[in-house]
Amino acid sequence: MPVFDQRVFALADQGNEVVAHVKERPRRVLVITAVPTRQLEWEQASLELQRLFYIADLQRYVVQAHGARLGDSHGLRRISCGKMRKRRCRPLDRQVRDHHLGLMKDHSSKDWRQSAAWPTDHEVRRAFTRLAKRTLETKRRGFGNLAQIPSAGELKVLEAGLQRLGAAGAAPSPSGTDEFGWIVDDPDAPGVDHDRSTWLEMMGLPSGTPWPLQGAYAARAYVVAQYRAIQARGWATPGQAIVYAAAQMASHNTLSTVQGQDEPEVTIKLITEFSNTIRDVLIPAMEGEGAHLPEGQFLDVATASTSNHSDRLGADFAVVTGLVIDGVVKYRVALFQAKWEDENQRGKADVWHKGGGQLAELLSTGIGYYLFYPRRYREGEKARPVFLPTVRSARDVERDALALTTTTVRMVDTCNGTADVAWDFGGFLGLALASLENNGVGGIYDTQKEVVELLSRKRKRPLARAAIFYDHTPGRSLNLFELAEAIKGEGFDVDTFSVPVAGDQRVIRD
Numbered sequence: 001m002p003v004f005d006q007r008v009f010a011l012a013d014q015g016n017e018v019v020a021h022v023k024e025r026p027r028r029v030l031v032i033t034a035v036p037t038r039q040l041e042w043e044q045a046s047l048e049l050q051r052l053f054y055i056a057d058l059q060r061y062v063v064q065a066h067g068a069r070l071g072d073s074h075g076l077r078r079i080s081c082g083k084m085r086k087r088r089c090r091p092l093d094r095q096v097r098d099h100h101l102g103l104m105k106d107h108s109s110k111d112w113r114q115s116a117a118w119p120t121d122h123e124v125r126r127a128f129t130r131l132a133k134r135t136l137e138t139k140r141r142g143f144g145n146l147a148q149i150p151s152a153g154e155l156k157v158l159e160a161g162l163q164r165l166g167a168a169g170a171a172p173s174p175s176g177t178d179e180f181g182w183i184v185d186d187p188d189a190p191g192v193d194h195d196r197s198t199w200l201e202m203m204g205l206p207s208g209t210p211w212p213l214q215g216a217y218a219a220r221a222y223v224v225a226q227y228r229a230i231q232a233r234g235w236a237t238p239g240q241a242i243v244y245a246a247a248q249m250a251s252h253n254t255l256s257t258v259q260g261q262d263e264p265e266v267t268i269k270l271i272t273e274f275s276n277t278i279r280d281v282l283i284p285a286m287e288g289e290g291a292h293l294p295e296g297q298f299l300d301v302a303t304a305s306t307s308n309h310s311d312r313l314g315a316d317f318a319v320v321t322g323l324v325i326d327g328v329v330k331y332r333v334a335l336f337q338a339k340w341e342d343e344n345q346r347g348k349a350d351v352w353h354k355g356g357g358q359l360a361e362l363l364s365t366g367i368g369y370y371l372f373y374p375r376r377y378r379e380g381e382k383a384r385p386v387f388l389p390t391v392r393s394a395r396d397v398e399r400d401a402l403a404l405t406t407t408t409v410r411m412v413d414t415c416n417g418t419a420d421v422a423w424d425f426g427g428f429l430g431l432a433l434a435s436l437e438n439n440g441v442g443g444i445y446d447t448q449k450e451v452v453e454l455l456s457r458k459r460k461r462p463l464a465r466a467a468i469f470y471d472h473t474p475g476r477s478l479n480l481f482e483l484a485e486a487i488k489g490e491g492f493d494v495d496t497f498s499v500p501v502a503g504d505q506r507v508i509r510d
Helices: 094-109 112-117 123-140 152-167 179-184 196-202 215-229 238-257 263-289 353-365 394-402 425-432 448-455 480-488
Strands: 018-025 029-036 063-065 076-079 084-086 300-305 317-325 328-340 348-350 368-373 390-393 411-413 443-445 466-471 493-498
Touching (some): 094 112, 123 263, 152 215, 196 215, 215 238, 238 263, 238 425, 263 300, 300 480, 317 448, 328 348, 328 353, 353 368, 368 394, 390 394, 390 425, 394 411, 443 448, 448 480, 466 480, 480 493
Parallel strands (some): 317 466, 328 368
Antiparallel strands (some): 018 029, 063 084, 300 466, 300 493, 328 443, 348 411, 368 390
């Protein structure tokens, strides 16, 4: 009597046709395989659910095919399932089913492309949610939200912020009716997040204001969209989601803790918060869940600082990222001079330090930007909400400054200029500088050597005392860790780390 193979796959499935492949092997061992012509394709995993039959059961669980000649060792026969005669067919083994479903669940929990379907207890989703909630709590304390009567410049920043987030695919259309419902009904946002009046208060609006916001109120929806964007879902690349979330967290937390301190100290706090958010919050969650970046995507991060900043050019820190032009990866560098908002004039800052000499030095680099830190004011007995830190190009600031006639002080708008509308700093770091396209932001350099020379202390006037580097270009093309070593050789203290990537064992942390 011939002996059958132990496993027969996917027999007769509700009208599907099957192909019986019959082959006689030496010692008269027959192998019969039935394969459905319609295959199920799983996006998360290429798994086939199988019915298992054991040799001991074959005499009781038999499929008899009319017309199939088992003696034909190489022939193929098509047999309609309607012509099959079944005796008892045992159902799919539950342990096997649960095993396969578990594998599919495990696979999807590690796949960033499925982040919208991650359960609420997913470690990475929870980490992003903690960041969003900490940002929200900072807003509730009055930092990063809106006054009842925002300035015209602030409203323009909000309107532009909505458009920029929408263009990145990280926020819904500002005219959409689901924005507030997304927050109110979000399972990640219990408690205070369900309180519409609290959200409306943070937007400077009465509690009964209808949603969606219309007319002059529409731009204020950026407060909701900004919160929404601090999530894993909605972004084209995980690396950019991480950078944006860390930048917003750093902006809000820094503003709430260092009001009134000198700009260099505030800047170091800002850089430290950005770095720590990625390294100490998001990376451990990714490692714990096993949800590493997809193969082929990367995010390497480094920060650098030096205590020796005497005779330094008028800037506080630099940001180095990458972009792709005609298929070639290049370095993008932006240089920032930080300024506090004026103590007496809301939305204004003096940029005429040293009779305009600082502005001239920043302009001479061709890559200069001003980062304006907003102050906390009091209106009567109540503290006025603090707006967002904003970024304007030095070139546009110069146009405004030169249009003024005062000699010792020249106050420019921190939000709106002659030719541009300011970015909020979190959006500038996570959107403008993170873009791989040539969007006109920063200066473009071909080689690592050029970047090192730009930041070198060997220059007659070193550019900055601190820097943020991050690389999410294809193939780690910036060689960020080599760049960090070169910067370290210039007298900077450097901290480097790499976000884990699927299939990549190199997770570098100094």
